[in-house]
Amino acid sequence: MAGHSKFKNIMHRKGAQDAKRAKLFTKLAKEIYVAAKTGGPEPEGNPRLRAAILEARRNSVPKDNIERALKKAQAGGEGEDYEEIRYEGMGPGNVAVIVEALTDNRNRTASEVRSIFSKAGGSLTPVQFNYERVGYISYPLAAGSADAVLEAAIEAGADDVVTNDEEHAIYCGPDMLGEVRSALEASLGEAQTARLDWKALNTAALDEDAARSLFKFLDALEDNDDVQRVFSNEEISDEILEKLG
Structure with a gap:
């Protein structure tokens, strides 16, 4: 399995709980809100909003949640100004990771993401060339x-x-x-x-221990309220995946 982490990783990873499902719904609603606020409330003329709504429907986000996010954006969303930030770094097993976040507090998010990398033995460093x-x-x-x-x-x-x-x-x-x-x-x-x-553009092959550490690290990133998407370039054999499953 080559790594290409997306929203769905939160849902598809073994052992996902209802709490993570609720958190996913919140993140998808946030993306709808930001897309509608920055590009307009009509999906036909706003590709980002259309993509966000498609993703929400794909993950079974209730219609009420989608409409609530759209109405909030149309109302101006007072007090909710989100900034898009991208973080890059090396995770367990020398896996190159890109983290996309939406945050209303840049310092808080940077500190939390840096801490997650550090606890996993990784570090923030440019990896976009991968x-x-x-x-x-x-x-x-x-x-x-x-x-x-x-x-x-x-x-x-x-x-x-x-x-x-x-x-x-x-x-x-x-x-x-x-x-x-x-x-x-x-x-x-x-x-x-x-x-x-x-x-x-390339992948990092992982053994069982490194794969276990990586999944724990990715779970921590995806569990962060400000993190919207995580991309990683791991390569893990089906045999190891079965053991970890």
Whole structure:
């Protein structure tokens, strides 16, 4: 399994509790709020908001939660000004990690993220060179066979398609995201996710002990209220995953 952590890691990791589900809902609602406040409340004219709503629906966020976030943004959201910050660092097993956060207190978030890295034996340091910025579009496996999705993606102008046990992941240039998404939706229907992402250019192979430490570290990051997404470039064998599961 190559690491590509997203919102869903919070839900899909073994042993996730209801508390984490509630925290995920809160983070997704925050993204909807910020997207609507900065780019307008209409998804058709606000790609970021459309992506946030898609992600919320994909993770079964109640409709009321989505509408509440939109109404709060339209009302001005007095007292809730969030800043987008990205942190980079090395985690357990020399895994390169990118952390995206939305915070109303830069100093608090920086201190907490730095502490999580430090406790895991890692450190904050530039790692962006290990990644490329891409447009990421996801379809469920039911959307079609790997060959059919690949053909549709090529026709739409995408650069790469990765089909795994969970999804068809389609990648394109960041400036092509809207165009490729529209073309794919004409042939495959609405995507379940469409957003700008970070894609690892290389991976770090981990043994069982390092993998266990990494998962504990990633859980700590994802449990932080200000952290929205975490990207990591680990490579873990199925055998080790089964042992840890």
